[in-house]
Amino acid sequence: MKIKLKQLLFHQQGPLTQSLRQTKSDQGLGNLPEKLQPTALVKLVCGFCSTGCNLIAHQKEGKTVNLTPDKAFNVNQGKACPKGWQGLVPLDSPDRVSQPQMKRADGSLQPISWERAAELFVQGFQKIQKTASSSANAFLSTGQIVTEEMAFLGSLAKFGMGMLHGDGNTRQCMATAATAYKQSFGFDAPPFSYEDLEESDVLVFVGANPCINHPILWKRVLANQQNPKIIVIDPRKTQTAQAATAHYPLRPKSDLILFYGLAHWLIGQGAIDKDYIEAHTQGFNEFAAFVEAFPLSQVAAATGLNESLLLELGESIQEGKRVSFWWTMGVNQSHQGVLVAQALINLALMTGNLGRPGTGANSITGQCNAMGSRLFSNTTNLLGGHEFANSAHRGKVARILKIEESSIPQENSLDYQGILEEVEAGKIKGLWVIATNPAHSWIDPARWKRLREKLDFLVVQDLYPDTATAKMADLFLPAAAWGEKEGTLINSERRFAHVAPAHPKPAGAKTDFEIFRLLGQAWGLHDLVARFGSPKQTFALLQELSQGQPCDFSGIAGYEELKQKGGVQWPQPRAEGVEKKRLFAEGEFFHPQGKAHFCFGEPLPPAGRASFSFPLILLTGRGSSVQWHTGTRTERAPILKKMSPRQLYVEVNPLDAENLGFVSGQSIWVESKQGKARAQCLISPQVALGQVFMPMHYPEVNWILLPDFDPQSKQPSYKYTPVRLLKS
Numbered sequence: 001m002k003i004k005l006k007q008l009l010f011h012q013q014g015p016l017t018q019s020l021r022q023t024k025s026d027q028g029l030g031n032l033p034e035k036l037q038p039t040a041l042v043k044l045v046c047g048f049c050s051t052g053c054n055l056i057a058h059q060k061e062g063k064t065v066n067l068t069p070d071k072a073f074n075v076n077q078g079k080a081c082p083k084g085w086q087g088l089v090p091l092d093s094p095d096r097v098s099q100p101q102m103k104r105a106d107g108s109l110q111p112i113s114w115e116r117a118a119e120l121f122v123q124g125f126q127k128i129q130k131t132a133s134s135s136a137n138a139f140l141s142t143g144q145i146v147t148e149e150m151a152f153l154g155s156l157a158k159f160g161m162g163m164l165h166g167d168g169n170t171r172q173c174m175a176t177a178a179t180a181y182k183q184s185f186g187f188d189a190p191p192f193s194y195e196d197l198e199e200s201d202v203l204v205f206v207g208a209n210p211c212i213n214h215p216i217l218w219k220r221v222l223a224n225q226q227n228p229k230i231i232v233i234d235p236r237k238t239q240t241a242q243a244a245t246a247h248y249p250l251r252p253k254s255d256l257i258l259f260y261g262l263a264h265w266l267i268g269q270g271a272i273d274k275d276y277i278e279a280h281t282q283g284f285n286e287f288a289a290f291v292e293a294f295p296l297s298q299v300a301a302a303t304g305l306n307e308s309l310l311l312e313l314g315e316s317i318q319e320g321k322r323v324s325f326w327w328t329m330g331v332n333q334s335h336q337g338v339l340v341a342q343a344l345i346n347l348a349l350m351t352g353n354l355g356r357p358g359t360g361a362n363s364i365t366g367q368c369n370a371m372g373s374r375l376f377s378n379t380t381n382l383l384g385g386h387e388f389a390n391s392a393h394r395g396k397v398a399r400i401l402k403i404e405e406s407s408i409p410q411e412n413s414l415d416y417q418g419i420l421e422e423v424e425a426g427k428i429k430g431l432w433v434i435a436t437n438p439a440h441s442w443i444d445p446a447r448w449k450r451l452r453e454k455l456d457f458l459v460v461q462d463l464y465p466d467t468a469t470a471k472m473a474d475l476f477l478p479a480a481a482w483g484e485k486e487g488t489l490i491n492s493e494r495r496f497a498h499v500a501p502a503h504p505k506p507a508g509a510k511t512d513f514e515i516f517r518l519l520g521q522a523w524g525l526h527d528l529v530a531r532f533g534s535p536k537q538t539f540a541l542l543q544e545l546s547q548g549q550p551c552d553f554s555g556i557a558g559y560e561e562l563k564q565k566g567g568v569q570w571p572q573p574r575a576e577g578v579e580k581k582r583l584f585a586e587g588e589f590f591h592p593q594g595k596a597h598f599c600f601g602e603p604l605p606p607a608g609r610a611s612f613s614f615p616l617i618l619l620t621g622r623g624s625s626v627q628w629h630t631g632t633r634t635e636r637a638p639i640l641k642k643m644s645p646r647q648l649y650v651e652v653n654p655l656d657a658e659n660l661g662f663v664s665g666q667s668i669w670v671e672s673k674q675g676k677a678r679a680q681c682l683i684s685p686q687v688a689l690g691q692v693f694m695p696m697h698y699p700e701v702n703w704i705l706l707p708d709f710d711p712q713s714k715q716p717s718y719k720y721t722p723v724r725l726l727k728s
């Protein structure tokens with residue numbers, strides 16, 4: 001083998017040989033035993049979380065045999081979490097199918113050819129269009145396919161197939177942050193770079209548990225040399241809270257009052273940056289007057305944090321030279337998430353903690369391409385962060401895609417819940433679900449079961465035919481996975497990175513991109529399909545669409561530059577050669593006057609309130625670093641499976657358990673007004689008295705949640721349901 005490798009290196013001339021040779025020694029692979037020596041190395045970015053770790057696929061005789069983290073690039077600096085290391089394993093699962101499946105009258109599945117599947121797809125949706133209405137079909141997209149596929153899907157569905165409505169699982173995840181940024185900054189633009197994690201002297205994590213959910217970002221925090229204060233604001237004493245320098249266990253959903261109170265206190269202390277506020281923001285005086293109603297005494301009563309703790313927290317922000325605020329789902333999934341996110345943005349703006357190294361109001365994204373879906377899924381906004389309602393934007397998109405402007409909807413799509421309500425009302429009858437598993441993950445999965453009966457035609461496109469949603473489908477389209485296809489993902493710091501087709505897809509399987517081409521052709525959309533000839537061609541199209549937008553990345557020299565640099569952050573317009581690590585360094589925002597807006601509103605209680613009958617508050621979220629959402633991928637990796645609990649559990653505070661007479665390991669019922677789930681009682685001081693926690697990875701959890709939504713972002717509030725515990 002050594003000889004073969006040498007021959008390969010010797011015979012291959014030019015940059016590829018060079019990069020292979022450099023990579024092998026740089027990566028420390030030269031010392032591997034002979035039988036493990038790869039014959040080729042392919043670089044790609046991880047397809048699980050939004051961190052976007054650079055990985056290397058080891059190939060041997062044309063087959064990918066291993067994955068290791070890439071040491072050459074800055075994002076992960078040679079580290080990966082267990083999901084990254086095990087990323088290939090779910091691809092080789094023996095139960096993957098490469099043929100589409102059609103549901104027979106008796107409910108069983110019949111494998112069919114791709115041609116037949118395309119025919120059924122067209123017949124099914126076109127029949128609904130003709131017999132019901134032109135807007136009776138809709139789609140639900142994802143943050144887990146490559147950007148090129150998202151844009152293709154969104155264009156086909158909306159401009160070609162006439163689907164007026166389409167949303168995605170980023171509604172469950174990032175809608176709040178997107179709405180907050182748009183209103184505050186004028187565009188959905190997370191301002192930070194990962195370097196800020198290392199350059200900050202005060203880091204405030206709100207409703208975020210990066211130790212298990214973004215473990216490699218947490219490594220970057222640990223690399224911070226500024227002797228930082230690491231503050232965690234979370235009702236639970238999470239792994240992150242335990243590792244932090246300070247933990248503020250506020251009452252669930254009291255964040256808004258907390259941050260308004262802190263703003264009021266900081267203004268009272270004069271701990272604000274008046275010059276910055278004057279030069280770069282608008283609405284501060286109104287905000288300052290509004291927060292007068294939040295003295296610390298009232299904040300203490302609402303949050304359960306005593307005044308001395310609140311003062312300590314306020315002083316940390318006041319004294320910090322480079323303060324950064326980081327938030328995730330504890331904020332986004334709230335009944336007033338947009339206002340909470342904006343309260344954090346306001347704190348950053350008023351203290352001048354924006355645009356400088358180590359600062360920022362920073363929403364960490366979740367899925368590997370959540371950011372791609374926010375810009376290019378063509379669901380809530382028109383391709384490239386444009387507006388459906390703006391005729392100039394429609395004109396631009398029509399010109400670049402060479403389509404009739406009239407084929408672009410002039411109004412925004414219904415949001416996710418709105419789509420489901422239309423299904424319930426019998427107005428939407430056809431649904432196409434791509435790379436998401438709502439029958440498990442949506443806040444009201446009971447609704448899914450009811451809706452199935454209302455839908456005339458459900459098509460599910462996934463890697464596996466046995467997901468909770470795929471099992472309900474009339475037509476199942478099996479897709480090739482991440483690692484088997486090409487395209488780009490955009491990580492949390494706005495970095496475009498390249499995914500290579502490093503692993504052979506199952507024989508006969510098609511990538512999502514190829515499926516979209518097939519379906520588009522079968523629909524008769526030949527011109528539109530021709531515009532999306534290949535992922536590479538689509539990337540160039542997206543670059544053109546981005547021109548003149550805040551996310552302009554037309555200056556990236558194609559996939560080649562992404563491969564060479566391990567990724568490039570947007571913006572990267574053609575005129576500027578230098579990468580901009582963070583946004584707003586000049587204090588120029590995207591609103592017409594260039595100023596950021598202070599946005600705020602009255603705090604309101606959540607829909608469900610703890611009561612005598614349901615005295616405990618159920619929080620949900622991620623349970624471990626080895627479990628990914630609904631488990632379709634991580635449950636197919638035996639090592640990851642072994643490292644995670646097999647049974648649904650509920651974390652209960654020791655005092656609550658004692659009062660109820662429960663012991664750890666006992667099977668109990670967790671019951672809400674919606675329903676009940678049996679779980680193993682896990683007595684844990686990590687949850688506060690009066691609260692319980694359940695991980696979202698088990699399907700029963702969402703069956704008992706109270707459907708409640710942020711009125712602005714329409715994002716579900718997954719983290720607040722009154723429950724009681726009963727012996728089972």
Ligand SMILES: Nc1nc2c(c(=O)[nH]1)N[C@H]1C(S)=C(S)[C@@H](COP(=O)(O)OP(=O)(O)OC[C@H]3O[C@@H](n4cnc5c(=O)[nH]c(N)nc54)[C@H](O)[C@@H]3O)O[C@H]1N2
Nearest residue numbers: 207208209213252253328329330366367621622625628629
């Ligand atoms: N291992 C693993 N990693 C993942 C994922 C996964 O499934 N598994 N998913 C990825 C995705 S898509 C996402 S979106 C991210 C999510 O990443 P995180 O947001 O870190 O994950 P969660 O556990 O959902 O929620 C974070 C915290 O919010 C807290 N919280 C609940 N209610 C409140 C509240 O009212 N106020 C405050 N301040 N905090 C509250 C919870 O106690 C929890 O610790 O993780 C990504 N990374």
Ligand SMILES: Nc1nc2c(c(=O)[nH]1)N[C@H]1C(S)=C(S)[C@@H](COP(=O)(O)OP(=O)(O)OC[C@H]3O[C@@H](n4cnc5c(=O)[nH]c(N)nc54)[C@H](O)[C@@H]3O)O[C@H]1N2
Nearest residue numbers: 173435436437441461462463479620621629630632696718
């Ligand atoms: N209770 C509770 N519920 C929650 C949350 C919570 O905190 N608490 N968090 C919410 C959040 S933040 C999120 S992001 C959602 C996630 O919810 P989902 O998106 O429903 O969860 P996943 O399990 O990631 O589902 C993705 C599906 O896509 C498939 N897939 C993966 N790659 C590809 C591909 O390349 N092509 C195709 N066609 N299919 C592919 C996978 O097999 C899987 O079935 O869950 C939400 N639900």
Ligand code: SF4
Nearest residue numbers: 046048049053081084
């Ligand atoms: S931290 Fe996220 S991107 Fe990095 S290896 Fe783990 S799952 Fe993949």
Ligand SMILES: [Mo]
Nearest residue numbers: 172173366367
């Ligand atoms: Mo998410």
